[in-house]
Amino acid sequence: MTTSNRILLGVNIDHVATLRQARGTRYPDPVKAALDAEEAGADGITVHLREDRRHIQERDVLLLKDVLQTRMNFEMGVTEEMMAFAERIRPAHICLVPETRQELTTEGGLDVAGQEARIKAAVERLSRIGSEVSLFIDADERQIEASRRVGAPAIELHTGRYADATTPTEVADELQRILDGVNCGLNEGLIVNAGHGLHYHNVEAVAAIKGINELNIGHALVAHALFVGFKGAVAEMKALILAAAKA
Ligand SMILES: CC(=O)[C@@H](O)[C@H](O)COP(=O)(O)O
């Protein structure tokens, strides 16, 4: 098991696009946000091309593919449409996520254990284009073991329950669940990332967990950027997670 304290920040720019789509304007441009994020220390850029296109559009992904200097982490549902698009884009990283049209945001992790054959086929197909495939799952031993069995090199643990916890006991329980999930993933030989719902007041405890490779953070960064600018928001988050990882 690695106990490295190096931790990467993946900046999710979906909600820059949410603001643009609210009015159907050309601004704010998520591509500009991505370039600013890279200048401010982002280690990668995450985008989720939802089936309903509520925020990120194909145009964004195509432009990002050309201009990013770091790497793209392309989040997608396991559908034929998305598989074909990913094959065209060939992103460095692909994260398979569960998706329903009605949800406000991604609720829970992908049920890998319940559909191993389908996920295995998707992982094999996407690995053939040279992408590193990760699975967005709950910090649950059953799902982590299934992720290893289907051949994914990486997982991203869904931190939404931790972020939504309200009492100190709930927070501690959810944090312990993430810690156990990280250790389980590392023991299975997987690269372990984490994300969802992380913000400036809850990120440090997660960043302090040894062995996490990358945190993917979006909504809180875009919200904070309204007040300090996108570069400032990314730089502040990066400093917070690096300090927490070193402590
Ligand atoms: C999979 C994931 O956690 C992120 O992509 C997050 O979903 C941001 O986008 P939404 O707010 O549309 O869910």
Ligand SMILES: NCC(=O)COP(=O)(O)O
């Ligand atoms: N996969 C999680 C992610 O990319 C960012 O989620 P959020 O910070 O927007 O909740």
